[in-house]
Each structure stands twice: as structure tokens, then as C-alpha cells.
Amino acid sequence: MPETRSHQPLTNADDLINLARTFLEALNKGLRSLPELDKLQSLERIVATSLAIVRGSTNEWRPIHKLPAEVLGRIFQLATPSNIPGFFRCDDFEAMKSDLRARMVISHVCVRWRAVALDMATFWSIVDMTSPPWALAGLERSRAAPMHVFARYPLHNTVAGSLLASQGIRIREFSLEMPTQHQSTVPSELAMVLPPVPNLECLCITTVCEDHGRLRPHLDLEHRPRIFPCPPLRLTRLILSGQCWFPGGLPLGQITHLRLTDTSPCSYPSLVALLRQCILLEEVVLADVQIIAGNEDEVLNERPVELPHLRLLTLSARRPSWMRGYLLRTLVFPPTLILRLFGFEEGYTATRDLPQSPVFTQALDTLVFQDASTESGIIFQAAGPDPSCGLLIDAQRLRQPYTTPSLRSIRQLFFGLMGTLGTITRLTISSARLDNAVPFFPTMPSVVFLRLVDCAPVGLAWNNDPLLSTAFHACVVRFPNLVELQIWSPRGSIRQLPCVPRHLQRYTFYHVRRENRENDAFARSRDSDSDEALVLYREHGVQFVKCDATGEPDVDLPGIRPTRGLSDW
Numbered sequence: 001m002p003e004t005r006s007h008q009p010l011t012n013a014d015d016l017i018n019l020a021r022t023f024l025e026a027l028n029k030g031l032r033s034l035p036e037l038d039k040l041q042s043l044e045r046i047v048a049t050s051l052a053i054v055r056g057s058t059n060e061w062r063p064i065h066k067l068p069a070e071v072l073g074r075i076f077q078l079a080t081p082s083n084i085p086g087f088f089r090c091d092d093f094e095a096m097k098s099d100l101r102a103r104m105v106i107s108h109v110c111v112r113w114r115a116v117a118l119d120m121a122t123f124w125s126i127v128d129m130t131s132p133p134w135a136l137a138g139l140e141r142s143r144a145a146p147m148h149v150f151a152r153y154p155l156h157n158t159v160a161g162s163l164l165a166s167q168g169i170r171i172r173e174f175s176l177e178m179p180t181q182h183q184s185t186v187p188s189e190l191a192m193v194l195p196p197v198p199n200l201e202c203l204c205i206t207t208v209c210e211d212h213g214r215l216r217p218h219l220d221l222e223h224r225p226r227i228f229p230c231p232p233l234r235l236t237r238l239i240l241s242g243q244c245w246f247p248g249g250l251p252l253g254q255i256t257h258l259r260l261t262d263t264s265p266c267s268y269p270s271l272v273a274l275l276r277q278c279i280l281l282e283e284v285v286l287a288d289v290q291i292i293a294g295n296e297d298e299v300l301n302e303r304p305v306e307l308p309h310l311r312l313l314t315l316s317a318r319r320p321s322w323m324r325g326y327l328l329r330t331l332v333f334p335p336t337l338i339l340r341l342f343g344f345e346e347g348y349t350a351t352r353d354l355p356q357s358p359v360f361t362q363a364l365d366t367l368v369f370q371d372a373s374t375e376s377g378i379i380f381q382a383a384g385p386d387p388s389c390g391l392l393i394d395a396q397r398l399r400q401p402y403t404t405p406s407l408r409s410i411r412q413l414f415f416g417l418m419g420t421l422g423t424i425t426r427l428t429i430s431s432a433r434l435d436n437a438v439p440f441f442p443t444m445p446s447v448v449f450l451r452l453v454d455c456a457p458v459g460l461a462w463n464n465d466p467l468l469s470t471a472f473h474a475c476v477v478r479f480p481n482l483v484e485l486q487i488w489s490p491r492g493s494i495r496q497l498p499c500v501p502r503h504l505q506r507y508t509f510y511h512v513r514r515e516n517r518e519n520d521a522f523a524r525s526r527d528s529d530s531d532e533a534l535v536l537y538r539e540h541g542v543q544f545v546k547c548d549a550t551g552e553p554d555v556d557l558p559g560i561r562p563t564r565g566l567s568d569w
Contacts, residue, residue, distance in 0.1 A: 022046060065112065079106065168194075184217060198232065205241070221266055238259070242263065284307075338388065357418065368430070383557040425446055
């Protein structure tokens with residue numbers, strides 16, 4: 001791309017005076033009589049030059065202009081969208097282009113900013129091979145810096161192959177997009193087009209596919225076309241999305257991060273065989289991977305797969321898949337693991353033969369149960385003192401309310417993974433029907449802290465609603481050793497709760513204000529010291545706290561939910 005000529009700030013007083021005199025003389029002549037075209041153009045050049053000099057000299061006095069180039073370059077890096085959590089992903093071409101546009105804008109603010117940006121090789125290390133001008137500029141400006149390359153299939157119809165021929169040693173991340181018209185293509189010629197990439201660390205292949213369905217060939221995990229002429233021996237991360245083929249010639253034994261999303265159907269034995277080869281796996285995401293098998297015996301006879309280094313396992317399915325249960329049964333979980341399960345509630349109706357209480361769940365002591373009747377569905381979160389152990393089960397709801405078989409299967413899955421819940425000491429239950437949610441749990445003598453969050457919608461019969469009382473009585477039976485109880489609710493019936501059990505050391509009501517007349521009237525009644533219910537609560541040591549909706553507790557456990565989407569690690 002062409003470079004703009006820079007104007008150095010004017011430092012010689014005589015030059016400044018001469019330029020000003022020339023400008024005034026030309027302006028004076030222009031006012032008396034209309035000058036000729038060449039004189040007007042000469043005047044325009046003088047004005048533009050003067051303006052550039054004045055602006056450059058003005059910038060000299062601004063604080064940001066006094067920053068060292070190293071500090072300013074660091075600010076540029078932090079200002080790009082790729083530094084925003086959750087924005088930049090190597091399989092997102094639109095995010096990549098947005099990031100490149102931001103870098104181009106930064107380099108066109110002023111002369112000094114452009115000079116600093118052009119001098120930063122790492123600032124241009126994202127190379128878009130889909131646009132030859134961008135590719136040439138990126139390859140030139142990045143100089144010898146490691147590169148993240150984006151390319152689109154087919155490569156032989158672009159200049160990408162020739163441009164990359166001598167740059168393979170610099171490529172650290174390579175992202176290849178298969179457009180829709182090639183969604184069923186298995187490229188066998190890539191090894192003859194792409195250069196050797198001995199330092200490649202991350203490979204991402206994304207197929208743009210509108211129909212992940214049935215007309216495409218199945219994902220063949222056994223016959224794998226090579227895409228590089230030589231194995232990338234430093235490869236540790238592999239990301240495949242929408243694929244109907246699996247790249248060959250990769251060092252599977254050293255892959256630490258594997259993500260498969262929205263693939264065409266693949267056989268269960270071949271998937272298990274693939275996982276068995278990846279013995280160093282640390283983080284695995286299988287999202288909407290359609291798994292098929294010839295018969296049930298073929299699945300049950302699979303040998304267990306040991307992944308001793310596994311730290312994170314995410315399984316997600318938008319369709320019911322009984323095969324997910326068998327996958328949980330086949331994998332041998334290490335002592336420390338964060339397990340995330342996502343899917344519609346119908347997907348849990350066929351989970352069976354699950355391992356009973358894996359080792360990592362025995363270290364969990366905090367449990368959150370969310371029954372969002374109008375939102376996502378039933379959610380379990382469990383964590384412990386060790387941040388490397390955790391469990392998330394997010395059963396999205398398709399029908400209202402839950403059917404009895406699906407509730408039974410979700411409960412079976414949860415207790416199959418958590419065992420008797422004998423290690424849980426802190427429990428949070430969040431639901432619009434706490435009277436139904438509390439009985440979901442068995443007797444748990446280990447629980448000493450209980451938080452009930454009433455997600456009641458606006459418009460209830462505030463003063464005659466017995467749901468809180470029913471939930472309270474169920475708590476006394478199921479959690480006999482409670483030490484602290486918190487109840488968060490917007491209901492007026494919170495003042496109808498029974499007195500405090502003697503074994504409780506701390507008992508707190510949090511009345512959550514909502515924008516409705518009944519709720520506000522009840523909240524005002526709490527300000528009166530003569531309120532009989534309030535006086536009775538005080539006599540039994542009950543704390544009563546008023547708060548607005550923004551003060552409701554955040555029930556999510558740190559590190560359990562993904563912060564950047566289901567398929568991120």
C-alpha cells in the first residue's frame with residue numbers, strides 16, 4: 001500500500017515567517033482579482049502545507065505525543081478488538097476482518113501514530129490471504145514476526161499459494177475456510193499447494209455449511225487427506241468446524257486442545273479411536289458432533305479411554321443423543337477435571353451406564369441449582385476449593401413444564417455424577433417455584449449454608465402466596481444441620497414464614513423490590529417499627545434487608561460457566 005509523506009514540525013523561525021508571508025501575499029492577490037487556475041492550485045498547496053505543519057507542531061504539545069514509541073505501541077495492541085475477551089477466534093473470519101480494519105484505522109490517525117504502527121512487526125502479524133493487497137501489506141509489514149494466516153479454499157485460484165511459499169516457517173496459526181460450494185469437498189491437493197509449516201501451533205479448518213445434514217458424506221476419521229507436505233511437529237491445538245473430512249499427517253499424540261463442532265455424522269468407534277491416540281489432551285470440546293454406531297454391543301464393548309492430562313471436557317448437543325451417555329461411560333476421568341454438559345432436556349432421557357461418582361466430583365462442596373422456568377431450563381453448577389474441579393449440567397428446555405421422564409433422567413445423570421452429595425456444604429436453589437425445587441434434593445445432612453432465590457415473576461398474589469412457606473418446611477426436613485439460611489424474594493408472603501428453627505445461627509430475609517404496586521406497598525410497611533411480623537422476626541434474631549433488583553445475588557460459580565461461548569476453551 002502507498003505510504004503517505006510525512007511533514008516534520010517546523011523548527012526554523014525564518015522558514016515559518018517566509019511561509020506565512022507567502023501565504024498572505026497569495027491570499028491578498030486572490031481577494032483583489034480572481035487568480036488563474038495554476039495560482040489557485042499553488043495557493044491550495046501552500047494552505048495544505050501550512051495546515052499540516054501547524055497540526056504537527058500542535059501535536060508536539062499533547063501529552064500522548066510525549067509517550068515513548070514502545071508505550072504507544074502497547075496501547076495500540078490493547079485497543080484492537082482482538083484483545084476484548086470473547087471477540088477474536090481463529091475460526092471467525094468476520095472477527096478477523098474487523099480486527100484488521102481497526103489496525104488500519106489506528107495507523108491513519110496521524111503521522112506519528114502511523115510511523116509507530118508501521119514499525120511494529122507484530123501489529124501486522126494477522127495476514128488475510130483472501131485479499132492480495134492485504135496479504136502483501138501484511139507479509140511486508142510483519143517482516144520476520146510469527147504470523148496468523150487466514151486463507152480460503154481453493155488456494156490454487158488465488159495468489160495465496162505463491163505468497164505463502166517462502167513464509168511457511170513464520171506461520172504459527174493457520175485458519176482455512178471451506179466455502180459453501182465446497183462443503184462436501186475433500187481436498188486432496190492441499191499438500192501440493194501449502195508450504196511446510198514446521199512451527200505451526202494451531203490449525204483451524206471451518207466449513208461454511210448451511211445444512212449440517214444428511215446429504216454430505218460422513219466424517220471419516222480413519223482416511224485422512226494430508227494438507228501439509230510435512231507433519232507440523234509443533235502442532236498442539238486443532239479446531240474443526242462443520243467438517244466432513246479430517247486432516248491427515250498431524251501429530252495426534254501431542255495435541256493438547258481439540259475442538260470439533262457441527263460436524264457431519266461420524267462413527268462412535270472411530271471417534272473413540274481418535275481420542276485414544278490423543279494421549280496428551282488437556283481440553284476437549286465436542287459440540288453438536290453427530291455420533292452414530294452400528295449396534296449397541298459395538299459401543300458397550302469399547303475399551304475405556306484414559307486421558308490423564310484432561311482438564312476440561314465440554315459436550316454439547318442440540319439434538320437428543322444417547323451416545324453422549326456412552327461417551328461419558330467410556331472416558332476415564334482424571335482426579336481433577338471441569339466437566340460441562342450442554343443440551344436439550346430430551347437429550348438426557350437416554351443417558352445411562354454413567355460412571356458412579358467420578359473422583360473429581362468428590363472434591364466439590366458448593367452446589368447451585370437453577371430452575372429457570374421461562375428461560376434456559378434446569379442448570380446445575382458445582383465447584384470446590386480446588387478451581388481445577390467443577391461440574392456444569394445445562395439442560396435446555398423444549399417443553400413447558402418438564403416431562404416426568406426427562407426430569408427423572410436429568411436427576412439420574414446428576415446423581416450418577418455427584419453420588420450421594422455427601423460433600424456438599426453450601427447449596428443455592430434458584431427457582432420461580434421453590435416449593436417444587438427444594439424437594440428435588442434428598443436429605444443432605446452435610447449442608448450448613450442454604451440460599452433460596454425466589455425468581456417470582458411480577459403479578460403474583462403477594463400476600464396470600466404459600467409457596468415460600470412450603471419451601472421453608474421442605475428445607476427444615478431435607479437440610480437438618482443448617483447453620484445459615486438466606487431467602488431472597490419479592491413476594492409479600494415473606495412475612496408469613498414460620499419462626500426460626502433453634503439450630504440456625506443466622507437467618508436473613510432479603511426483600512427484593514420490583515416495579516409493581518403491591519411490592520412497593522409491602523416494602524413501605526417494612527419501615528414501620530410497629531409491624532408485628534417484623535417485631536417477631538427481630539425477637540428471634542432474624543435480619544430483614546431491603547434491596548432492589550440489582551442487588552440480587554449472582555449465583556454463577558467462578559470458572560464453571562464458559563465466558564466466551566459453549567465451544568470455547
